[in-house]
Structures are given as structure tokens and as C-alpha cells.
Amino acid sequence: MSSKGLAGIVAGQTSVGEVTQTSLRYRGYSIGDLAENATFDEVAYLLLHGEMPKKGELAEFRTRVQASMELPDPVCNAMAAMPKETPPMDMLRSVASLLGHYDPEAQSNEPKANIRKSERLLGQMTAATGFWSHLINNVPIMKPDPSASHGANLLMMMLGKRGSELAGRVMDGTLILYAEHEFNASTFTARTIASTLADMHSAVSGAIGALKGPLHGGANEAAMYQFLDIGKPENVEKWFNDLEAHNAAHPENKRLLMGFGHRVYKNGDHRASILRDWSLQLSKETGQGHWIDMADRLQKLMLERKNIHPNTDYPAAHAYYQMGIPIPFYTPIFVCSRVTGWCAHIMEQYSDNRIIRPTSEYVGPPERKVVPIEKR
Numbered sequence: 001m002s003s004k005g006l007a008g009i010v011a012g013q014t015s016v017g018e019v020t021q022t023s024l025r026y027r028g029y030s031i032g033d034l035a036e037n038a039t040f041d042e043v044a045y046l047l048l049h050g051e052m053p054k055k056g057e058l059a060e061f062r063t064r065v066q067a068s069m070e071l072p073d074p075v076c077n078a079m080a081a082m083p084k085e086t087p088p089m090d091m092l093r094s095v096a097s098l099l100g101h102y103d104p105e106a107q108s109n110e111p112k113a114n115i116r117k118s119e120r121l122l123g124q125m126t127a128a129t130g131f132w133s134h135l136i137n138n139v140p141i142m143k144p145d146p147s148a149s150h151g152a153n154l155l156m157m158m159l160g161k162r163g164s165e166l167a168g169r170v171m172d173g174t175l176i177l178y179a180e181h182e183f184n185a186s187t188f189t190a191r192t193i194a195s196t197l198a199d200m201h202s203a204v205s206g207a208i209g210a211l212k213g214p215l216h217g218g219a220n221e222a223a224m225y226q227f228l229d230i231g232k233p234e235n236v237e238k239w240f241n242d243l244e245a246h247n248a249a250h251p252e253n254k255r256l257l258m259g260f261g262h263r264v265y266k267n268g269d270h271r272a273s274i275l276r277d278w279s280l281q282l283s284k285e286t287g288q289g290h291w292i293d294m295a296d297r298l299q300k301l302m303l304e305r306k307n308i309h310p311n312t313d314y315p316a317a318h319a320y321y322q323m324g325i326p327i328p329f330y331t332p333i334f335v336c337s338r339v340t341g342w343c344a345h346i347m348e349q350y351s352d353n354r355i356i357r358p359t360s361e362y363v364g365p366p367e368r369k370v371v372p373i374e375k376r
């Protein structure tokens, strides 16, 4: 018996992250603890190196990651030559692959080389997102501030100017929340590619492709377009009723609510409530409380009528919108964070590898004979 979408299948072991119906832990630390008491740089170090860093280790790590934010010139030139309408996620997928051509250790799967590549990719994904914003949104190129958090630097590079102190903290926090989530679709893709003993850049490029879809990382962008479509909080109920009417009339073409539902968290996603609170704090600074009002109303209806909770992408949408980030950059932010989780899983896969090759249940025609072409 097959399981559609591999639901409920335990496809391997991991010590990187643990997801249960009610909790999320990175290497044993709960997401609430990390969100409150750590920075993204510490979390990235934890995922890639296995333990929380000491002060000196963190400082050296940050220096290495920031040094890699200087992208190779040929990569910048290739980005400048890309069509301006290229979706940022497609750009990142191509850039991850291109970076492999210029990484001196690209073809080495030695553990230490893979750590170094992971750290480089972390800096490079952030730098590429910032540089793309420069190319597309005409914002000035910003160099990372050595004293700022990774999140504040990413925000500054995307906006071409420093964000508020609170916005920088919230951005850094969202990177913590997005960093790791065990065998989600993109991580599993990365592990599958790594399991063939292909290189890290191939695995990360594949993972970016998997993350792009609206059922996975692309949901944060889709959720924001949904809020814009609703328009104002007073429209929520009618909008929801119209959607329900559409779904009743066209069961073959059901429209999902973006930012809701999860394969594992059927009783709510802890990350979503943390991020909703941060977005609420932001709204006091931006004066854009209507997004939270709208989101809360829709969340209430969805719970009452379908018993489905929001996931992280739901509050990420209104938090990023309030920071002034263009919507097509929301999923790239996810990449800038999740690249740490992917690389940790890729390294774990290499360290105890067996090629990932499931089997399928055949449901096609029974055995038959080829009829010569002139007789068909």
C-alpha cells in the first residue's frame, strides 16, 4: 500500500530537527527558547556545527559568513544579464548552481569542505538576494554591517537602507523560525540529491526549486496576495463565504487558503503565534494594524468552519509587508534562512548515506504486447 504524499512515512533518521504535533526543536532546543534567547547567527551555527557557539566561535563564524557576501564577479555579471522579470526564486536557484562553478571546493564532499561551503552559501544567498534587489528595485548596494545581526543586514540589503531596530530584530527572528523543519519537501529533495553523492550546490539548487511552490515556501507570497485581494478587515467574511461557495460549486477545482494547514501541526503551528506577536509589535511602529486585524478575522473563521490553523507563512506575509519588502522577495528570505537547515541535512546524509530510492505501487495497464506500428 502506498501513501500519497508519503504522509505518515518515516523516511529516515535525523538529529538536526524534531517536529511533533505540538513542538519544534533544533538539535534539542525548542523554537520558543531559540526565538527568545538566540540570534539567527547562533542558530545557523548550531545547525551547521551541532552545538551553540561560544562568543569567540560566533565572532569568527560571523566574519567568515560576512566575507562570503562578496559574490564572485562572474556571478554578479550573470545576474545582471538575467531578464529583469525573472522571479527572484528562479534567480536564486540559478545562482546557487552558478556559485558551484566558482567554489574551489565544489566537487569535494569532505566534511570540512562541506562545512565551509555551507557557511559560504549562507552568506552568498543573502548577498544574492540583496544584489537582486539592487538590480530590480534600483536600491543602493549595501555592504553588511559587521555589528548588525544577519537579519538586520539582509533587511538592509533588500531595502537599500537600514530598517528600524525592531524590523531588524523581527527579520532576524523570522530567519530563526524558518531555519529548519526536518523532512519537509525541500529538505527531503536536498537529501535525495545528496544521497546520490552529488555535490552540495546541486542539492541546494534542487531544494530551492522545491521551496518555490505555493504549497511550500511560496505560501508566504501567496498569503500576502490573498490579504491584498481581501483588501480590508470588513471584507473578510464575504471573501471567505465567496470562496466557500466557489469550492462547493467546483469541488474539482477547490481553492485553498494560503498560509493555512500543515502536514504535521494539526493543532496549530507554534512559529505562527510567535511571529504574529512580533508582527503586532511592528504594526504599532508602522501604523498598519489592519493586516493583523484582517488576519485574525480570517484565522477565526477558518478555525470555526474548517478547524484548520495558520502556519508560519501567514504572519510572515504581513510582517514582511510592513517592513516594505517587495512580495516576490518573501520566499527568497526563506531560502536565506533554510539554507542552513538544508546544508545540515545534506551533511548528515553524506555522513551515513544510503541512496534514497523508494518503490511505487504500479497502477498502469497490465502486461501487454507491442503491436507493430503498421498494424496499430
Ligand SMILES: CC(C)(COP(=O)(O)OP(=O)(O)OC[C@H]1O[C@@H](n2cnc3c(N)ncnc32)[C@H](O)[C@@H]1OP(=O)(O)O)[C@@H](O)C(=O)NCCC(=O)NCCS
Binding pocket: 005, 214, 215, 216, 217, 219, 255, 256, 257, 258, 259, 260, 261, 262, 263, 264, 308, 311, 312, 313
Ligand atoms: C500545507 C499543506 C500542503 C499540507 O497538505 P496535506 O498535509 O496534504 O493536507 P491534508 O491532506 O492533511 O488536509 C486535510 C484537509 O484539509 C484541507 N486543507 C488543508 N489545508 C487547507 C487550506 N490551506 N485551505 C483549505 N483547505 C485546506 C484539505 O483540502 C483536506 O480537505 P479534504 O479532506 O476535504 O480533502 C496544505 O495544508 C496546504 O496546501 N496549505 C496551503 C499552502 C500553505 O500554506 N503551505 C505552507 C505550508 S507550511
